[in-house]
Amino acid sequence: MDPSSLNSAELQRLISQEKERAMVNExxxxxxxxxxxxxxxxTPGSKFSSSESSCLSNCAQRYMDMSIIIMKRFQSMQ
Amino acid sequence: MDSNCHFPHLSxxxxxxxxxxxxxxxxxxxxxxxxxxxxxxxxxxxxxCITKPGSSLGxxxxxxxxxxxxxxxxxxxxxxxxxxxxxxxxxx
Numbered sequence: 001m002d003p004s005s006l007n008s009a010e011l012q013r014l015i016s017q018e019k020e021r022a023m024v025n026e027x028x029x030x031x032x033x034x035x036x037x038x039x040x041x042x043t044p045g046s047k048f049s050s051s052e053s054s055c056l057s058n059c060a061q062r063y064m065d066m067s068i069i070i071m072k073r074f075q076s077m078q
Numbered sequence: 079m080d081s082n083c084h085f086p087h088l089s090x091x092x093x094x095x096x097x098x099x100x101x102x103x104x105x106x107x108x109x110x111x112x113x114x115x116x117x118x119x120x121x122x123x124x125x126x127c128i129t130k131p132g133s134s135l136g137x138x139x140x141x142x143x144x145x146x147x148x149x150x151x152x153x154x155x156x157x158x159x160x161x162x163x164x165x166x167x168x169x170x
Contacts, residue, residue: 010096011096011099011100014096014100015100015103018100018103018104018107021107022107022111025111028154028157028158029111029114029115029118029154031157032118032150032153032154032157033118033122035153035157036122036150036153039153040126040149040153043126043127043142044123044126044127044142044145044146044148044149044150045145045149046145046148047149048149048152048153053156056153056156056157057156057160060156060157060160061160
């Protein structure tokens with residue numbers, strides 16, 4: 001890549017890559033926050049109990065399942 | 079992005095490199111992410127560990143905060159690893 005020139009298509013591709021990365025980070029942040037609230041009910045320990053860590057793992061996956069259902073529901077309404 | 083973000087600064091005149099631009103963009107995004115992460119951790123750990131604010135931070139409170147930060151980072155790892163977020167985003 002020639003560092004001194006502006007390639008519009010290349011720039012767009014790179015920007016869109018960063019945008020996607022930012023969206024994933026945003027999703028992770030939201031999910032972690034929501035699942036922490038649901039799963040870590042007591043005072044944080046020096047490690048997660050097995051129920052806490054499986055709750056966190058399940059939480060994220062159930063959220064994904066839910067998102068897909070919501071999407072399908074909206075699509076079926078159109 | 080909020081109004082505190084500004085466009086990456088162009089180094090000289092009309093010519094700028096794609097590399098430079100993307101580099102600045104990445105840095106700004108990383109910084110915004112780190113700030114947001116810290117804000118979230120502060121909120122969660124304050125809630126969990128400082129139940130009755132005293133005249134100073136107790137040893138129990140300090141160690142709770144320490145563990146809380148570690149656990150929150152670990153929770154973030156669990157969310158990322160155990161889930162194919164990328165695939166999900168593609169499918170949407």
